Amino acid sequence: MVRTRATKVETPSLAREDVYRLQLKIRPEDVPKTAFRTRYGHYEFLVMSFGLIIVPAAFMSLMNGVFKPFLDSFVIVFIDDDILVYSKSEEEHADHLRIVLGLLGKQKLYAKFSKCEFWLTLVALLGHVVSKEEVMVDPQKIKSVKNWVWPSSVTEVRNFVGIASYYHRFVKNFASIHTHLTNLTKKEISFE
Incomplete structure (x- = not known):
């Protein structure tokens, strides 16, 4: 791209x-x-x-x-x-x-x-979306991330981390955000 x-x-x-x-x-x-x-x-x-x-x-x-x-x-x-x-x-x-x-x-x-x-x-x-000036996230993908249902299980957190990781280059300080999200997938975390 x-x-x-x-x-x-x-x-x-x-x-x-x-x-x-x-x-x-x-x-x-x-x-x-x-x-x-x-x-x-x-x-x-x-x-x-x-x-x-x-x-x-x-x-x-x-x-x-x-x-x-x-x-x-x-x-x-x-x-x-x-x-x-x-x-x-x-x-x-x-x-x-x-x-x-x-x-x-x-x-x-x-x-x-x-x-x-x-x-x-x-x-x-x-x-x-690729143009002669830039590469940007497809607005439809932004919409789906904005409308993402709040995760209620480890699997749902992993799904969100997957899509978020795909667009990491567009998110400032993504590594620190990613760390917090990944911590939610540890065994000792329970979802209620």
Whole structure:
């Protein structure tokens, strides 16, 4: 996220693309392993279906291979099938988009246009909002923390500490706050 913020430009410079996981073909020798039978017949998947545990890892492996020369230069790929393209200027961004879309096309992977966002000035990403000026907490996340129900068990305190820790860099003196919260998870503390 810091890398995307560092690419300051006076014009929109971010693009976000969704690539369908369903396009990941199953190796021919593995197709029979996906077989299932219904009263209507015998079926085998030729492409990975949603819900398979291996799909996110396979997607990341494929995308890392496709974009290897450009990763962290102007492309970031996320496990939820997002591709973030960031640039320093409009001209550079147009070139970067051509490269990314061209590489996807060569691999017969296609971004669904209706799910793509181009020339953004800011983008919501992993619970943050990233712009050319800064990285900040997503306002929706702030709202959920503000509305957090007062913890009544060790588990609930741990849940809160987890979300709070994720945003520690935005909270002044977080370490001292964290210590007090963590002390609430000790065995001798009881919740009533």
